[in-house]
Amino acid sequence: GCTTLFQETAPGHRTHRVQLENALDALGPGDTLIVTRLDRLARSSRDLHNIVARIEARGASLKSLAEQWADTSTPQGRLILTVLGGLAEFERSLILERTAEGRARAVAAGRRMGRKPLITGAQHQEALRLAADNRTHLEISRILRVSRSTVSRFLARNPQD
Template sequence: MFVGYARVSSTGQSLDIQNEALVNAGCEKVFAEKLSGRSMKDRIELANAIDFVREGDTLVVTRLDRLARSVGDLHRIIETLTEKKVAFRCLNQSGVDTDSSTGRLMLAILGAVASFENDIRLERQREGIEKAKLAGKYKGRKPTVDPDRVRELHDNGLGPAAIAREMGIGRASVYRALAA
């Protein structure tokens, strides 16, 4: 049995193209979700798909990055499928499967490339944030603690726990405000 797995990163994106491709490839059941692929955490439909497949089945995705964004996650998923004697196939990256040694090699190489691309994207994002900070356009989150009020309460004899209760903030925030 071919079992499909489709994923998009946000709720505003559509799963239609992936679902259609998986059904056209012969998938009798498709698991789909709208969730970031950065880690396997909270990916309930992926867990359901892996739990659903049985020996002799094939898990199918349209693109490798729909399954995993890190080499570690990819290898864990493939290892789990292999232990269950379940094959894996990727539609848009032909030759990426677990049926042959060449397919497994391609899987490892493309997994490493996907992880590399993710690292590059995060690096560019960090660089953009730094540039925006230097230009004064990125200021971060607005402060939620008024340090002057914390100092005022402290000067009036209240301890950190009492100040935290009074202001509805964490005690660690009180200590940071007093240290600043």
């Protein structure tokens, strides 16, 4: 039979994936879409079910190489896919919930989230002093050995009186 390979390079969280659309559009009756893993195909069980519905509407089926049970050409495969897809989405929601709780605890404990500041405490005062002396952002950036845009962002967030 004919084999066509579609390879997506966009991240899975993107809503519009060109190669996935091309693969689904290329399916005809009796065709099988084979994926390496289900988590590479869909982001949630709802997404998976929508994709499977589109595949079946074209008279085709879905098979996963990593998950042998994921085979929509059989009633058992469709049932297992539905149940395990729901469990995976439930697990993902628990992970997101725990992550949010951990982040909230860290913030409550006074931990700063995100990247470390590019302008340190000593540079902070020096940048404000130099700006008060009407030095340009470029001059300040060279003195502090940081980029001009870092100085501009810092001074925009810390205006002088």
